[in-house]
Amino acid sequence: MQVQFQILRQHPGESPRIEHYVVETEPGNSILDCLNQIKWSQDGSLTYRRNCRNMICGSCAMRINGRSTLACKENVGQEVARFCPDLKPGELPTLTIAPLNNLPVLKDLVVDMKPFWGKLDAVQPYISSAARQVPEREFLQTPEERSRLNQVGNCIMCGACYSECNAATVNSDFVGPHALAKAYRMVADNRDGETESRLEKYNEGTDGVWGCTRCGQCNSVCPTEVFPLDQISKVKGEILARVDDQKSRAVRHRKQLIELVKESGWIDERKFGVNVVGNKGRDLAGMASLAPLGWRMLTKGKFPMGFEASEGASEVRSLIEAVQDSQK
Amino acid sequence: MTVSPVLSATQNLFIPQKLQYAYFPGCVAQGACRELDQSTKALTRALGIDLIELKKASCCGSGTFKEDSQLLEDAVNARNIALAEQLGLPLLTHCSTCQGVIGHVDERLKTAKTENPAYFDQVNGFLTQQSCSPYQGSTDVKHILWALVGDYGLEAIAAKVTKKLSGLRCAAFYGCYLLRSQTNGFDDPVNPQSMENIFKTVGADVVMYDGRTQCCGWPLSSYASDQSFTMAGGHLQSALAAGADCIVTPCPLCHMQLDSRQSEIEKVIGQPLGLPILHLPQLVALALGVSPKELGLDRHLVSTRSVLEKIGL
Numbered sequence: 001m002q003v004q005f006q007i008l009r010q011h012p013g014e015s016p017r018i019e020h021y022v023v024e025t026e027p028g029n030s031i032l033d034c035l036n037q038i039k040w041s042q043d044g045s046l047t048y049r050r051n052c053r054n055m056i057c058g059s060c061a062m063r064i065n066g067r068s069t070l071a072c073k074e075n076v077g078q079e080v081a082r083f084c085p086d087l088k089p090g091e092l093p094t095l096t097i098a099p100l101n102n103l104p105v106l107k108d109l110v111v112d113m114k115p116f117w118g119k120l121d122a123v124q125p126y127i128s129s130a131a132r133q134v135p136e137r138e139f140l141q142t143p144e145e146r147s148r149l150n151q152v153g154n155c156i157m158c159g160a161c162y163s164e165c166n167a168a169t170v171n172s173d174f175v176g177p178h179a180l181a182k183a184y185r186m187v188a189d190n191r192d193g194e195t196e197s198r199l200e201k202y203n204e205g206t207d208g209v210w211g212c213t214r215c216g217q218c219n220s221v222c223p224t225e226v227f228p229l230d231q232i233s234k235v236k237g238e239i240l241a242r243v244d245d246q247k248s249r250a251v252r253h254r255k256q257l258i259e260l261v262k263e264s265g266w267i268d269e270r271k272f273g274v275n276v277v278g279n280k281g282r283d284l285a286g287m288a289s290l291a292p293l294g295w296r297m298l299t300k301g302k303f304p305m306g307f308e309a310s311e312g313a314s315e316v317r318s319l320i321e322a323v324q325d326s327q328k
Numbered sequence: 329m330t331v332s333p334v335l336s337a338t339q340n341l342f343i344p345q346k347l348q349y350a351y352f353p354g355c356v357a358q359g360a361c362r363e364l365d366q367s368t369k370a371l372t373r374a375l376g377i378d379l380i381e382l383k384k385a386s387c388c389g390s391g392t393f394k395e396d397s398q399l400l401e402d403a404v405n406a407r408n409i410a411l412a413e414q415l416g417l418p419l420l421t422h423c424s425t426c427q428g429v430i431g432h433v434d435e436r437l438k439t440a441k442t443e444n445p446a447y448f449d450q451v452n453g454f455l456t457q458q459s460c461s462p463y464q465g466s467t468d469v470k471h472i473l474w475a476l477v478g479d480y481g482l483e484a485i486a487a488k489v490t491k492k493l494s495g496l497r498c499a500a501f502y503g504c505y506l507l508r509s510q511t512n513g514f515d516d517p518v519n520p521q522s523m524e525n526i527f528k529t530v531g532a533d534v535v536m537y538d539g540r541t542q543c544c545g546w547p548l549s550s551y552a553s554d555q556s557f558t559m560a561g562g563h564l565q566s567a568l569a570a571g572a573d574c575i576v577t578p579c580p581l582c583h584m585q586l587d588s589r590q591s592e593i594e595k596v597i598g599q600p601l602g603l604p605i606l607h608l609p610q611l612v613a614l615a616l617g618v619s620p621k622e623l624g625l626d627r628h629l630v631s632t633r634s635v636l637e638k639i640g641l
Contacts, residue, residue, distance in 0.1 A: 166543040215543035216508035236395040249551035265386040269359040304359040312384030
């Protein structure tokens with residue numbers, strides 16, 4: 001089959017440009033096979049990272065047809081079927097290739113991974129050294145204890161999740177899904193002696209878990225099913241079990257949501273604003289920040305004047321309390 | 329149970345047999361976006377779809393229950409789904425977040441029923457202890473977008489259109505949970521088409537832009553508003569640059585962010601926007617001849633007048 005590749009190319013300090021290459025290939029070949037074919041027989045200047053060609057090393061992560069993935073993982077036939085479904089007779093299927101997002105481009109499809117590694121380092125991705133000073137034999141783990149690390153252990157640090165992370169795009173201090181998935185791996189590891197100080201660190205501001213906007217892109221694109229968002233949620237759960245709602249507005253957001261559902265089944269958004277942003281009147285600046293929005297909603301007739309609790313409110317309350325009691 | 333539209337023997341039109349759903353209203357449509365509840369009811373009435381409202385249902389947790397524990401998210405939403413199961417109807421949402429959360433719980437518990445029965449029994453144990461009906465895994469959870477496209481059918485909707493929205497340039501804003509929460513969602517999460525197919529069906533023009541599958545920033549708005557509004561602002565700018573007259577969303581949380589907070593977004597990005605944001609049921613109902621007033625289009629914080637003028641209302 002003939003396939004056209006539309007590749008976003010860039011030299012340092014220059015504007016990106018699009019180049020087109022037509023490749024004769026087989027449906028079962030990978031995108032990486034096609035890039036190699038272009039490089040080896042059409043344009044030796046095309047630059048990209050590659051190594052294992054087997055989804056182990058994570059080197060060939062790039063944006064293919066609008067999402068970040070591994071060039072060695074995706075195959076041409078499936079990409080054409082998924083992204084070029086309505087071809088007219090004689091029209092060539094066109095696949096788009098671009099470098100990862102959220103990282104500076106060095107050349108063509110090669111991005112500078114230094115910020116990515118720096119952010120991984122920020123979560124202290126090593127078992128604490130105190131726990132490593134095991135005097136005699138190796139540090140034993142039961143198979144069950146080890147199994148808690150399996151899913152996150154599959155991470156190959158390819159950068160696909162970081163590239164799609166909506167929070168990283170607007171917050172350069174956010175450490176990112178790869179780092180926070182690793183953070184959960186540290187928290188879940190029974191050999192690590194620094195759980196409490198780690199959780200304090202991951203709880204700070206919006207550099208850590210509270211910077212995540214739950215867009216779910218990381219879960220969606222991860223080629224090895226680490227599901228970073230799920231791991232971030234687990235770190236949040238560990239933090240929420242340890243702090244009260246005066247710790248921060250982000251924590252209060254979570255705690256108050258559950259409290260309001262326990263109260264009425266549905267959330268009374270007026271109370272949610274006052275309790276979370278205004279800290280029930282204690283945060284005067286927060287209270288004041290709600291006023292313009294409230295006023296605009298009032299003048300448009302949008303402000304909810306009334307609120308009706310769910311007819312199942314008491315049932316929901318006892319259900320939530322039973323679940324919470326079982327976890328104490 | 330729902331049935332697919334069939335070709336009527338007497339008319340040369342696709343007329344769907346009566347569709348019925350257990351309607352899950354969600355928090356926002358009963359609070360800060362009551363116009364969504366109104367519009368969903370007006371639209372389904374116009375299409376002849378029956379809704380039975382789940383009066384005993386509760387908040388899905390909007391992704392926050394899961395941060396407390398997965399068990400909490402599963403137990404509360406197993407109860408919500410079981411309420412629909414008691415009626416023998418699919419559960420209908422009209423919020424991307426409610427859909428993603430409840431739909432994913434449904435997928436997880438259906439899998440657990442065979443692969444992790446101990447967990448399935450644990451969840452149902454909590455329900456029966458509190459005198460709730462147990463979850464069976466016998467129904468489906470559907471967003472109204474999916475019900476319109478998949479159950480009612482685009483041809484059947486087209487047959488009901490009395491006011492083509494010709495020339496109205498619509499940009500979709502899908503909402504994260506609708507695209508990426510469920511393993512077996514309705515649309516391709518990278519290249520979804522259902523919203524755009526609805527736009528074409530009601531005679532509107534489709535505007536494609538980068539932000540349509542991205543996050544509106546709502547989850548950060550209460551405590552990191554600059555980040556949250558920068559995120560939203562980028563998408564609104566990109567839709568405007570692509571020539572959109574309005575954004576249409578199947579998610580009331582996105583609506584709260586993009587409409588109710590738009591003046592705050594403008595301040596953060598330092599650019600006036602004035603882009604009207606419509607709920608999906610409002611757009612479709614307009615094409616069926618429902619009045620803008622009945623759809624609450626006069627209660628948006630960003631005026632929808634330019635949209636109505638464009639379609640001659």
